[in-house]
């Protein structure tokens with residue numbers, strides 16, 4: 125009881141206190157979207173932190189308390205835009221359908237874009253949509269992630285003839301900082317791609333600057349299982365045998381003779397030699413939380429609920445067999461659904477309707493981690509008196525003891541992976557020092573899967 129009262133009091137105290145984006149960063153709750161920079165009155169800029177993440181950093185003695193309003197991890201947001209549900213009411217109010225897991229939407233599909241499948245990460249739908257946005261003059265420019273000087277960053281792009289240059293998923297920290305810093309100097313409309321927290325930040329920015337709703341009329345949502353530190357790529361490059369600097373890394377090299385999940389990582393060394401390795405040789409990089417941003421553990425938006433269209437991998441048995449890859453597609457605005465329907469009609473898109481339940485199934489592990497276990501993580505952080513982003517209470521669930529243990533192990537694995545890489549930067553030492561943690565986590569995960577299977581069998 126005493127504990128509970130002191131928790132309430134500390135929360136009340138926090139609410140009366142002013143918080144800035146710098147507090148969000150200090151509490152390790154930033155994914156580096158960089159939208160806050162444009163609201164900070166030149167007091168912030170993006171820079172690398174010691175764990176390989178891009179975060180806002182102070183460039184002025186004055187602390188700006190306003191810029192936190194566009195932060196997707198704001199602990200005390202304004203009521204009318206406090207979460208994805210509220211924002212969806214504003215931005216996707218005309219959507220015909222709604223589901224508690226999928227959000228507001230028009231239609232759900234699975235398949236690929238004939239022309240871009242082979243040169244894309246999944247089914248090439250993102251590249252197709254962006255091509256159509258430019259061709260149909262829905263936008264004049266794209267702000268997307270693309271190669272520059274051997275690495276990747278967000279940049280403006282408008283050459284429809286060179287559209288495949290924007291394809292492929294890049295798992296390296298990127299930031300939207302530049303978009304809003306120079307948007308007033310850009311003529312014409314802009315289409316943007318982004319993971320869920322980036323899309324949420326853009327929606328918040330549009331809410332507080334309504335003229336940007338017309339300026340940015342289309343958002344392509346990239347379904348995300350967690351953002352990785354730059355250390356993730358450093359580690360993969362070393363595992364692939366690169367001892368020098370690396371460049372032009374490819375995260376999703378398809379094996380058309382195998383399954384879609386059996387892809388490779390590859391990069392060039394300083395002698396311009398390409399090194400490649402199957403991702404299966406480095407073990408589970410996603411379920412373990414290795415190199416992940418802590419903030420991702422407080423994001424409940426699995427399916428990028430605030431975009432015009434959400435795109436991800438069809439991680440379903442019947443589609444995984446095809447090494448060329450398939451996309452799941454959730455059209456959320458009428459504009460997005462029109463582009464999809466037209467593409468099907470013109471036979472440029474090979475898409476079929478996929479039931480909403482299968483879309484959710486394709487991201488099952490992400491739902492279990494991000495949504496089902498969210499309440500547990502919030503409880504753990506509350507007990508440590510930490511600042512917690514505002515999250516949707518409607519998805520809170522109780523989880524069993526084994527899942528709780530897995531959650532604690534994942535939190536530890538995540539943190540440990542960043543510290544160990546920062547200290548050693550050697551894949552051999554990393555593997556050695558992580559092996560106990562990873563082994564325990566693997567065993568507990570196996571037990572959990574067995575228990576879940578038994579519960580399903582006996583309908584417990």
Ligand SMILES: Cc1cc2nc3c(=O)[nH]c(=O)nc-3n(C[C@H](O)[C@H](O)[C@H](O)COP(=O)(O)OP(=O)(O)OC[C@H]3O[C@@H](n4cnc5c(N)ncnc54)[C@H](O)[C@@H]3O)c2cc1C
Nearest residue numbers: 244245246247248249250251268269292294348349436437
């Ligand atoms: C960090 C991250 C985690 C992901 N996790 C999952 C997951 O758990 N489950 C799942 O189903 N899918 C996930 N994806 C999405 C998946 O990898 C594909 O990007 C998606 O299916 C689109 O494929 P496509 O073939 O249509 O895209 P393509 O046609 O290959 O085009 C890719 C598009 O993504 C944009 N892009 C690339 N990297 C980034 C980035 N870092 N941030 C924003 N935009 C970017 C490019 O600009 C391009 O427009 C993740 C993507 C990222 C970046």
